[in-house]
């Protein structure tokens with residue numbers, strides 16, 4: 380099993396949902412980067428479940444301890460290691476279903492690949508909880524990007540078909556980005572937010588779950604960052620985004636909708652801004668052309684499937700008995716992953732971009 384990503388900045392994420400701790404080792408950070416631990420705590424707190432009717436009732440503060448790589452509030456250049464203790468585990472919920480494959484979850488594939496040896500409690504290493512160390516690493520990388528003037532943010536773009544106001548791909552500003560990230564329920568349009576909440580609660584009451592889309596943006600990324608083909612920005616950003624459990628689609632700029640446009644509609648006309656910088660009037664390209672940044676806002680969206688663990692009765696198979704049976708999933712689950720996933724996607728974007736700015 381390997382949960383390592385990257386080359387210039389390399390993450391190695393370890394741990395299991397119901398083990399003593401989860402954590403991350405970040406290699407490749409430059410020495411001397413100031414680390415603001417308060418800001419890091421605030422960043423990590425955005426992933427924490429705040430309302431048990433919308434997210435998991437499992438209360439974990441995601442408090443991290445930095446074990447190495449930071450001295451006198453600056454990175455040392457050595458590997459940065461951090462752990463997050465699991466303080467609220469309830470493994471008894473997994474006693475009965477241990478050997479029944481939850482539809483939509485990784486129990487079946489993990490059982491086949493690891494010959495029944497993997498820790499299935501709380502989904503083990505396949506749990507959404509493993510995004511806590513990713514969010515920590517993303518928080519560190521966000522501080523690196525901020526040092527270079529780049530600002531990142533995210534919001535809930537849609538849940539169960541209810542859409543928020545999208546980010547303005549041309550004139551999105553730092554203030555809007557910071558304000559939406561500060562919200563417990565990160566939407567630009569609070570009325571739409573209430574409609575989304577109603578959809579989540581209705582699904583939960585019906586022993587079901589819903590999915591949705593997260594939209595992330597990076598502002599002030601200079602033009603000329605990235606590479607063509609396999610080392611392009613899109614390749615790096617999507618590969619780390621797909622590492623987040625439950626991500627089933629990634630699109631940049633106009634994304635899949637661009638496939639239905641004509642070239643004359645999708646092309647973004649260039650012009651010269653007052654300071655002489657080359658800009659585009661529209662931003663269907665999402666800030667990337669040929670794998671390289673254009674200097675326009677980088678816009679990326681990640682689609683999350685509905686949470687697989689639902690309490691409704693479903694058909695399945697007992698992996699040990701090779702027999703068909705039924706399952707009603709117990710345990711504490713997010714009726715919608717998207718609420719807590721915006722900061723996960725934003726953190727993934729931060730890690731991917733940071734390695735280009737070293």
Ligand SMILES: Cc1cc2nc3c(=O)[nH]c(=O)nc-3n(C[C@H](O)[C@H](O)[C@H](O)COP(=O)(O)O)c2cc1C
Pocket residue numbers: 435483484485502505506507508510623624625626684686687688689711712713716719720723
């Ligand atoms: C923040 C977050 C929270 C999650 N919470 C749950 C959960 O409560 N229950 C669940 O079944 N899946 C949850 N997931 C999704 C599963 O971990 C994921 O669907 C599973 O590992 C299978 O991976 P795949 O969907 O990428 O194929 C969560 C994912 C994330 C990112």
